[in-house]
Amino acid sequence: MTLPPLPDRPLDICVYGIGAIGGVIGAHLTRAAGTGDIGRVTLVARGAQFAALRDHGLRLRHPDGEVETLNVTVTDRPEDLPPQDVVITALKGHQIPPLAGTLASLLAPHGRILPVVNGVPWWYPLPDGQGGTKGADEVDPGGVLWSTIGRDRAIGTIAYLGASTPEPGLISYDISGYLDLGRLEGEDRSDVTRIAALLESSGWLIRQTRPFVDALWTKMMSNCSLNAVSAITRTPNGTNLAAKPLYDFTAAIMEEVRAIATAEGATIEMSTEKRLALALRNPAFKTSTLQDLEKGRPLEIEPIFAAAAAVGHARGVPCPMLDLAVEILRHVDRAHQSA
Numbered sequence: 001m002t003l004p005p006l007p008d009r010p011l012d013i014c015v016y017g018i019g020a021i022g023g024v025i026g027a028h029l030t031r032a033a034g035t036g037d038i039g040r041v042t043l044v045a046r047g048a049q050f051a052a053l054r055d056h057g058l059r060l061r062h063p064d065g066e067v068e069t070l071n072v073t074v075t076d077r078p079e080d081l082p083p084q085d086v087v088i089t090a091l092k093g094h095q096i097p098p099l100a101g102t103l104a105s106l107l108a109p110h111g112r113i114l115p116v117v118n119g120v121p122w123w124y125p126l127p128d129g130q131g132g133t134k135g136a137d138e139v140d141p142g143g144v145l146w147s148t149i150g151r152d153r154a155i156g157t158i159a160y161l162g163a164s165t166p167e168p169g170l171i172s173y174d175i176s177g178y179l180d181l182g183r184l185e186g187e188d189r190s191d192v193t194r195i196a197a198l199l200e201s202s203g204w205l206i207r208q209t210r211p212f213v214d215a216l217w218t219k220m221m222s223n224c225s226l227n228a229v230s231a232i233t234r235t236p237n238g239t240n241l242a243a244k245p246l247y248d249f250t251a252a253i254m255e256e257v258r259a260i261a262t263a264e265g266a267t268i269e270m271s272t273e274k275r276l277a278l279a280l281r282n283p284a285f286k287t288s289t290l291q292d293l294e295k296g297r298p299l300e301i302e303p304i305f306a307a308a309a310a311v312g313h314a315r316g317v318p319c320p321m322l323d324l325a326v327e328i329l330r331h332v333d334r335a336h337q338s339a
């Protein structure tokens with residue numbers, strides 16, 4: 001990796017996309033702005049969310065129900081911001097490629113990007129068939145992020161938590177959790193260590209699972225199954241898992257993703273039964289895919305489900321249940337978008 005090191009001063013941070021996850025991360029960082037290693041913290045939002053945050057601050061509903069109001073520095077004009085040391089994107093997978101140029105311009109030459117995203121991340125290297133690597137086409141069509149931003153700048157970031165946006169300006173932190181940060185084995189991790197410490201100082205629980213592919217595919221196991229089934233049925237995990245055929249469908253996808261993970265050199269330690277039992281602890285939680293469906297938004301089908309299936313196909317791992325879920329979701333999404 002030939003990136004210049006991060007500067008030896010507090011780091012300016014921009015959180016790009018203030019929805020559920022960006023709202024929770026942005027709130028924590030804003031509270032800690034100007035302390036320790038955290039410099040200025042700026043949020044990038046748009047539309048009604050931008051107006052509400054600017055005019056009334058960010059209201060964070062904690063998992064215990066308490067609501068905290070924070071004054072935030074927010075803009076809807078990222079092009080006006082000075083170069084940032086760290087950019088955290090909390091966008092849907094399909095919302096990132098169109099922002100490749102904006103994100104590249106926003107980053108200082110030494111800037112790092114933390115894409116908090118479910119699914120196969122755009123920086124995840126897959127064989128290009130010519131002895132090199134490339135990103136997943138389903139995630140980064142045409143390799144625009146790969147070539148414009150560059151995968152070296154990206155620090156893998158996985159959100160193990162549940163959040164939602166009930167109304168503009170209100171971020172609901174529904175299921176408390178942690179962020180898992182990492183790079184692939186063999187890559188320089190000094191920036192990971194520093195940014196992990198910085199996030200921890202803002203009140204986050206941070207893990208740095210090694211090898212990081214284990215964390216990545218463990219999360220993928222949940223998303224490909226729980227998120228898919230909830231969007232197909234339009235009901236939360238608790239309702240789905242109470243019906244044996246849906247429990248079995250969810251579990252079958254989990255096992256397929258486990259096999260794909262193994263082919264990718266990753267180990268998913270958690271058993272399918274344990275993961276499903278964990279989901280049942282929050283039976284009413286609506287996955288982010290179900291939240292999108294209910295809000296009439298496009299679903300993250302290609303970056304999460306189709307990309308995972310594509311990795312399976314490329315590795316020769318059969319994943320018929322995941323394929324079925326992808327096809328049903330594409331139909332659901334098409335019907336929904338044309339309604």
Ligand SMILES: NC(=O)C1=CN([C@@H]2O[C@H](COP(=O)(O)OP(=O)(O)OC[C@H]3O[C@@H](n4cnc5c(N)ncnc54)[C@H](OP(=O)(O)O)[C@@H]3O)[C@@H](O)[C@H]2O)C=CC1
Pocket residue numbers: 016017018019020021022044045046047049090091092093095099116117118159160161162163164165287288300
């Ligand atoms: N919600 C959850 O519990 C979890 C989500 N995740 C993952 O985290 C990622 C983020 O998800 P989540 O927070 O739920 O998504 P949200 O849709 O809640 O948030 C995305 C935000 O980015 C905004 N945005 C999109 N494009 C732009 C743009 N060009 N300029 C400014 N703002 C923009 C959206 O605005 P607008 O509303 O106008 O589109 C929205 O506010 C996803 O990959 C998701 O799968 C991971 C773990 C849990």
Ligand SMILES: CC(C)(CO)C(=O)C(=O)O
Pocket residue numbers: 118159161162222223226227286287288289
């Ligand atoms: C909370 C969880 C793990 C559910 O699968 C998730 O990541 C999501 O809703 O996107």
